[in-house]
Amino acid sequence: MDTIDEAIIQCVLRNARATYAEIGKAAGLSASAAKRRLDRLVATGAIRGFTAIVDPQALAWHTEAFVEVYCSGNPTPAELRRALDGIPEVVEACTVSGAADAMIYLLARDIPHLEQAIQRVRATAPIERTESAIVLSRLLSRPRL
Template sequence: MDEIDRRILELLTQNARRPLSEIAEQVGLSAAPVKRRIERLEATGVIEGYTAVVNHARAGSTLVAFTEVRIPGTEDIEDLWKDLRTMPEVLQMFTIAGDPDALLRLRVDSVQHLQQVVNRIRKTGRIVGTKTLIVLNEWNR
């Protein structure tokens, strides 16, 4: 991967629907080599897919929270993920070193909805403790 590939990735990250001609102009190549580079980045797994950026406030789910999760030493974190991945409110799970064992990123409609989701997480039977933090503002790169 060279500097041109990195610039292509940066441009696609900003707008995955950016026309090839515009990317080509930005990196100083014609559209054909840019297309080949993108196909290679896809084939090698550097680009895993494309996604839409959703305005969740307009879609109705406005509250983001992080829930710290502690599990007993007898539990397998993979089994917990299998339980939690079925919950649409759980966007991501990060296993982390130290205390807590995992961090969940949640998106919900309200504080009441958040309480219901946290209760469902606790009821999996795999949790010994949680701590939830509500996001007040968010910045993205």
């Protein structure tokens, strides 16, 4: 990974639909050289994919929550991932340090929908209990590296 690769990554983070010419301009390369470098970054796994960032308001899903997940036993991260994978309202999930076993980010239409999603999370083995914090307002949201 060098400064050219970093410039390419920064460019596609800002706009995943950037043309090779735009990527090349950002990295100081021709369009064809930018394509080769981008293809290599994808092939090596440095870039795992390209995605659209959808405004939850566009989906009419306005309710967000961060939920601490506490498990019974000692499930592996893979077991926990499988347990949560079938719940579409779970947008992100991470294992964490501290008392909770994991933290999940939920997105729902409204409070009743959120409550149903949390109930589905709680009904999933090996999850024992949850603690939720509903998002009141989003202060900052940046593309992730």
